[in-house]
Amino acid sequence: MAIVDVRILVEGASDVEVVSKALQGLALGSEYNITISAIIPTTNVEIAKSAAAGADLLIIATDADRVGRDLAERLFSELGEMVGHVERMKLPLGHDLEHVDVELVRKELKNTLVRAGLKSLQxxxxxxxxxxxxxxxxxxxxxxxxxxxxxxxxxxxxxxxxxxxxAESEKLAEENSGLKALLENSKNVYRVEEAWKSLFPAEPVPDEAYIGKAVEKLGLTGRVIVGQGYIFAEDGSLVDELLRTVYLSIAIREEPEPKPPRPEPPKEEPPARAEPAGEEEVAESAEVKPEDIEGLLKGL
CATH class of the missing domain: 1.20.5 (Single alpha-helices involved in coiled-coils or other helix-helix interfaces)
Incomplete structure (x- = not known):
């Protein structure tokens, strides 16, 4: 449990003696878990502020007369925000220690501590x-x-x-600006749709990206530029050559593959003619003589 820091503010040195005497009969540490860290004799507000700043409890102990009451009220209003809690304690009139009832001061001090504790509970x-x-x-x-x-x-x-x-947008804007300037300042600029329809009026216009790909494949990069619906070329013949190549590529890609030929059925061999029995086979290599031909004619 933390120790409560209590400081007592009195009017003068004689009051310090009175309060110190009264404290000798109190076991504040064991009973209240508090310690009296300073007894400050002053009526100066600035000195009081410096000495009391940071205290958990400040007891303003002044005389019970009107002067003491006025001083306590002034100090109370000035020091209220600088400490945790401020409590007023009335000292008996007189500053002679021999004529002051120390027990009465001790009792008032205990009552002040009790009042401060009760107010804290509230x-x-x-x-x-x-x-x-x-x-x-x-x-x-x-x-x-x-x-x-x-x-x-x-x-x-x-x-x-x-x-x-x-950064990418600025780069593209710069490239687009350069391309537009190139297209605007060039004479050999053709609209893709018009150039295509002039060659193939019945065919749909191919995608611009496809034409751009053809430019790369044909090695025309730098000589032909395709973009934003236009074609720029150093020579108008390059545009026709490019579009014809694109058309041929599309036609080849869309042409159906030829079907393989159907195999012909095998031809049937005619049956061999039967040779008449008893006739001798004629040798293919037999030699025909003239006298044989004459005999044959006579027989006829």
Missing amino acids: ILPEYMALRNQLLDLKGRYDGLTDEYKRLHGEYEALSKAYDELK
Whole structure:
């Protein structure tokens, strides 16, 4: 348990002796868990502020007469916000230690400490309510801190992405501006649709990206530029050559593959003629003589 720091403010040095004498009969540490850290003899407000700043409890011990009451009220209003709690204590009239009832001072001091404790208990519910409110606000603050960190991370990521997109947009805008200037300042500029329809009026206009791909494949990069619905070429014949090649490529790609030929059925061999029995086979290599032909004619 923390020790309560109590300081006592009196009017002069004689009051210090009176209060010190009264404190000798009190076991404040064991009974109240408090310590009297200073007894300050002054009527100067600035000195009192310096000496009392930071105390848990400040007891203003002045005489019970009108002067003492006025001084206590002035010090109370000036020092109320500098310490945890301020309590007024009335000292008996007279400053001669031999004629002051020390026991009466001791009793008044104890009563002052009890009053301060009771007043603290009265504000305890308010303190607990404020404490709970503080804890609730701390929880909300911690949640908002985490949310801030998350949003800050998202903001950093979005800022980085924005910078990248901005740089890319500026680059594309520069390229687009250069291309538009090139197209506007060039005479050999043709609209893709018009150039295509002039060659193939019945065919749909192919995609611009497909034509651009053909420019790369044909090695015409730099000589032919395709973009934004236009074709730029050093020579108008290149445009016709390019579009005819594109048309041929599309036609070949769309032409159906030929079907393989059907196999012909095998031809049937005619049956061999039967040779008459008893006839001799004639040799293919037999030699025909002239006298044989003459004999044959005579027989006829």
